[in-house]
Amino acid sequence: MKPDLSSVSFSGDGLPNSPKIIADKINNLDDLNTIKQDVYSVGGIVDDLENKFSKILNKEKSIFLPTGTMANHFAIRELSGSNSKALVQEQSHIYQDSGDTLQTISGINLIPLGLNSSFFTIDEIKDIIHKNSISRVPKNIGCISLESPVRRQKGQILTIEYLQELYDFAKENNIKLHLDAARLYMMTSASKIPIHEYTKYFDTVYCSLWKYFGAPWGAILAGDSKLISNMFNTRRMFGGSIPNSSLNAALILSNLEGFEDKMNDSYDNGIKLFNELNKTDKFNILIRDNHSNVFEMEYKSTDEYSKLRNHLINNDIYLPDLNAENYGIINNSNYVDIRINISILNKSIKEIYNAFIGS
Numbered sequence: 001m002k003p004d005l006s007s008v009s010f011s012g013d014g015l016p017n018s019p020k021i022i023a024d025k026i027n028n029l030d031d032l033n034t035i036k037q038d039v040y041s042v043g044g045i046v047d048d049l050e051n052k053f054s055k056i057l058n059k060e061k062s063i064f065l066p067t068g069t070m071a072n073h074f075a076i077r078e079l080s081g082s083n084s085k086a087l088v089q090e091q092s093h094i095y096q097d098s099g100d101t102l103q104t105i106s107g108i109n110l111i112p113l114g115l116n117s118s119f120f121t122i123d124e125i126k127d128i129i130h131k132n133s134i135s136r137v138p139k140n141i142g143c144i145s146l147e148s149p150v151r152r153q154k155g156q157i158l159t160i161e162y163l164q165e166l167y168d169f170a171k172e173n174n175i176k177l178h179l180d181a182a183r184l185y186m187m188t189s190a191s192k193i194p195i196h197e198y199t200k201y202f203d204t205v206y207c208s209l210w211k212y213f214g215a216p217w218g219a220i221l222a223g224d225s226k227l228i229s230n231m232f233n234t235r236r237m238f239g240g241s242i243p244n245s246s247l248n249a250a251l252i253l254s255n256l257e258g259f260e261d262k263m264n265d266s267y268d269n270g271i272k273l274f275n276e277l278n279k280t281d282k283f284n285i286l287i288r289d290n291h292s293n294v295f296e297m298e299y300k301s302t303d304e305y306s307k308l309r310n311h312l313i314n315n316d317i318y319l320p321d322l323n324a325e326n327y328g329i330i331n332n333s334n335y336v337d338i339r340i341n342i343s344i345l346n347k348s349i350k351e352i353y354n355a356f357i358g359s
């Protein structure tokens, strides 16, 4: 059995997706006849999408890209200019999960900092800057890229105090900053800090458009007009100018409507549920500092977990499959990562609680 749009699922950041679900959603768009067409991802409704996100992210301009991997690549490439080194978190997607894309395609070396941690310190940056300034071939650091929430670190988020400190340091040293906020709304729903308060520290910001807006693909990259305006040429050069993007843009815009409020409510419901479950002696769900929508739930044995999981599936509630591929993300033994997403709004907290307790 698989979750559908009416299920509650504790996996993933959005509602379940499939070819059928996407086709149905496209069919249900109420303005199919009036969707303004783009040409190679330029103009039409794609413009509307880009303008919408420029406002949301409070930046001058945005560009619609096929993937977040490309968005991070373009941001670091542009911000670095002629400098061939950029600093990234060792645990970031761009360092761990993007196949050395910047090193291979753009000749930019990523220097990983903060081993096995969600962040690195200003002292670590100072150390690298110093070493590069006294090396045989002195080099400047082109930019610093930060991911928040950090996917490989249980969705931990960077604090505003940290961002302020980093921003001050970067300004003083004339270093540009990029934010990989693939899961932007998972961060703001947890911290309750407005989106602008995060994006103001960064020259460029990327947000995923497929992970939780029900679309098959898409990413937005926002920044200064000077930086983004000509990027459609880079997109074409990289083979990323999808010839017809309008349907996808329309789908994203329709699912964006009200999403921030839904995610906020979902997060609040999830926390209430976890706190209630923790009051019983049956459940232990860790609620850590600086988490976003990822929580670790303890289980006694795989057999017991599987019993609970099957019982919940009978109630149309889905816990993660312990055997799902995790691409090297290390889980503590006898803990499973559970995620809050908007599917939690499909049932009342009471109903979900009763299903857990009745196991």
Ligand SMILES: Cc1ncc(COP(=O)(O)O)c(C=O)c1O
Pocket (backbone or CB within 6 Å): 066, 067, 068, 069, 070, 072, 093, 094, 147, 149, 151, 180, 182, 183, 208, 218, 219
């Ligand atoms: C934090 C983070 N950044 C970037 C990406 C890349 O996004 P895409 O899969 O759209 O290339 C992902 C995707 O998993 C991610 O989790």
